[in-house]
Amino acid sequence: MRLESGTSVILRVEMDKQLVTFGELVSAIGQQGGDIVAIDVIQPGRKKEIRDLTVSVAEPSDVETLSLVVSAMKGIHLLNVSDRTFLMHLGGKIQVESKIPIKNRDDLSRVYTPGVANVCLAIRDDVNKAFTLTIRRNTVAVVSDGTAVLGLGDIGPHAAMPVMEGKAMLFKEFAGVDAFPICLNTKDTEEIIAIVKALAPTFGGINLEDISSPRCFEIERRLKEELDIPVFHDDQHGTAVVLLAGLINALKIVGKSMSGIKVVVNGIGAAGIACTRMLLAAGVTEIIGVDKDGAINRDSFYENKAWNEYAAMTNPSNEKGSLAEVIKGADVFIGLSRPKLLFNEDVKRMNPDPIVFAMANPDPEISPEEAGSSVRVYATGRSDYSNQLNNVLVFPGIFRGALDARASTISESMKLAAAKAIASIVTDDELNEEYIIPSVFNDKVVPAVRKAVIQEAINSGIARKIPSDFRNLD
Ligand SMILES: NC(=O)c1ccc[n+]([C@@H]2O[C@H](COP(=O)([O-])OP(=O)(O)OC[C@H]3O[C@@H](n4cnc5c(N)ncnc54)[C@H](O)[C@@H]3O)[C@@H](O)[C@H]2O)c1
Numbered sequence: 001m002r003l004e005s006g007t008s009v010i011l012r013v014e015m016d017k018q019l020v021t022f023g024e025l026v027s028a029i030g031q032q033g034g035d036i037v038a039i040d041v042i043q044p045g046r047k048k049e050i051r052d053l054t055v056s057v058a059e060p061s062d063v064e065t066l067s068l069v070v071s072a073m074k075g076i077h078l079l080n081v082s083d084r085t086f087l088m089h090l091g092g093k094i095q096v097e098s099k100i101p102i103k104n105r106d107d108l109s110r111v112y113t114p115g116v117a118n119v120c121l122a123i124r125d126d127v128n129k130a131f132t133l134t135i136r137r138n139t140v141a142v143v144s145d146g147t148a149v150l151g152l153g154d155i156g157p158h159a160a161m162p163v164m165e166g167k168a169m170l171f172k173e174f175a176g177v178d179a180f181p182i183c184l185n186t187k188d189t190e191e192i193i194a195i196v197k198a199l200a201p202t203f204g205g206i207n208l209e210d211i212s213s214p215r216c217f218e219i220e221r222r223l224k225e226e227l228d229i230p231v232f233h234d235d236q237h238g239t240a241v242v243l244l245a246g247l248i249n250a251l252k253i254v255g256k257s258m259s260g261i262k263v264v265v266n267g268i269g270a271a272g273i274a275c276t277r278m279l280l281a282a283g284v285t286e287i288i289g290v291d292k293d294g295a296i297n298r299d300s301f302y303e304n305k306a307w308n309e310y311a312a313m314t315n316p317s318n319e320k321g322s323l324a325e326v327i328k329g330a331d332v333f334i335g336l337s338r339p340k341l342l343f344n345e346d347v348k349r350m351n352p353d354p355i356v357f358a359m360a361n362p363d364p365e366i367s368p369e370e371a372g373s374s375v376r377v378y379a380t381g382r383s384d385y386s387n388q389l390n391n392v393l394v395f396p397g398i399f400r401g402a403l404d405a406r407a408s409t410i411s412e413s414m415k416l417a418a419a420k421a422i423a424s425i426v427t428d429d430e431l432n433e434e435y436i437i438p439s440v441f442n443d444k445v446v447p448a449v450r451k452a453v454i455q456e457a458i459n460s461g462i463a464r465k466i467p468s469d470f471r472n473l474d
């Protein structure tokens with residue numbers, strides 16, 4: 001199931017050709033489990049030569065052993081070891097570029113003063129023109145406070161930036177949406193609401209990201225109420241959409257129906273609660289939520305208000321106990337918590353043909369090795385295993401559609417339509433245990449999600465503009 005190795009480093013080595021051959025170096029690296037994927041000659045020479053070797057290894061800890069072995073070789077001087085992932089982050093991953101060159105005074109007087117003033121006045125007189133005459137038409141803010149970054153928890157706004165820059169890249173690469181990362185140095189709900197509201201004139205949409213629960217619910221609810229542009233908490237709704245898409249297809253494989261399954265959701269935070277709501281809307285009736293203290297039930301009182309509401313809408317037989325206890329007889333496990341919380345013996349207590357969606361990032365609740373052959377359909381949020389259930393399949397297309405239709409919000413029916421659109425990309429002929437969800441690189445995904453979202457926005461009167469490809473369609 002694993003598609004590629006976990007870590008890739010570049011070793012810069014100086015070789016004394018009289019003392020060592022390149023073949024000896026390659027074989028020493030191979031013996032340590034390193035896979036050379038690229039070679040660059042940096043400084044050629046008859047006696048000494050400097051080369052960069054890009055090497056993949058299974059685990060980050062293998063890098064140290066590999067470096068020790070290589071530097072101990074006679075005739076080899078290990079000059080530097082650089083992690084390719086860190087190299088990609090040098091200076092950040094995105095930049096702002098002008099669409100028009102400024103080559104002369106005439107250009108200058110149009111893009112800036114005095115010409116720009118007339119454009120400003122046109123927008124002052126009709127604020128809707130901001131959507132045609134500024135970046136607002138195509139720009140989304142990716143806003144985080146760094147409190148629930150992937151499954152890493154509260155790592156703060158500075159440390160959250162690489163993820164938010166990454167999300168901005170995904171918006172651009174997959175859907176042509178210009179997205180800007182904004183990491184806020186506050187955890188205060190009211191302050192976050194006020195800041196995002198004040199930022200709104202610049203943006204056509206707000207993507208909230210990695211804001212921990214339960215604050216994320218109030219922040220999103222208020223912003224949705226108070227802004228007339230789409231506000232979408234990706235970890236809630238992007239995740240719920242991709243999860244439903246994956247489950248629609250996984251259930252076809254095992255021949256079970258939404259109304260007949262028992263689902264255990266582990267991690268009742270932003271993603272866990274939104275996924276549960278989506279599953280209830282899709283017809284699942286038996287859902288048991290588990291968090292740190294076990295199954296969420298109606299005999300307990302929770303300080304987290306969201307959990308009392310959760311208890312009221314789930315767990316029909318009011319089961320109590322740990323994950324290991326309530327997993328018994330479950331058909332589906334959905335992990336939206338932390339790494340390594342589910343074990344092979346738990347999976348063995350599930351009903352036949354268990355479906356396990358271990359979606360914690362970067363490391364899932366159960367690894368494919370641990371799940372082994374006990375699981376019928378296995379999926380994670382990662383890109384290096386098959387069946388990647390990640391909200392990247394959702395937010396680019398959802399915002400592409402919402403921006404193109406100038407939607408005022410993203411509704412439940414738009415999300416449901418998006419889930420069905422993603423699921424339908426995998427045809428019945430293609431569907432199998434290792435392929436329940438299209439790849440992020442499948443170029444049908446964004447157009448299909450966009451189309452479904454626009455159609456739903458038009459049908460429900462949320463669209464404030466009919467995109468040209470939707471005009472005159474009967
Ligand atoms: N694959 C995807 O597309 C995707 C999308 C969103 C979130 N996620 C992952 O889901 C996880 C949760 O994200 P979130 O945004 O909901 O964060 P969150 O902080 O809102 O929720 C996390 C929840 O997990 C609970 N938890 C912690 N330890 C636990 C344990 N031992 N047992 C049970 N529950 C435990 C927390 O109490 C909290 O309620 C993260 O790992 C994140 O990477 C994946």
Ligand SMILES: O=C(O)C[C@H](O)C(=O)O
Nearest residue numbers: 149150151235361390391
């Ligand atoms: O960022 C991701 O890869 C998915 C999700 O938004 C998460 O927080 O884990």
Ligand SMILES: [Mg+2]
Nearest residue numbers: 150209210235
């Ligand atoms: Mg996230």
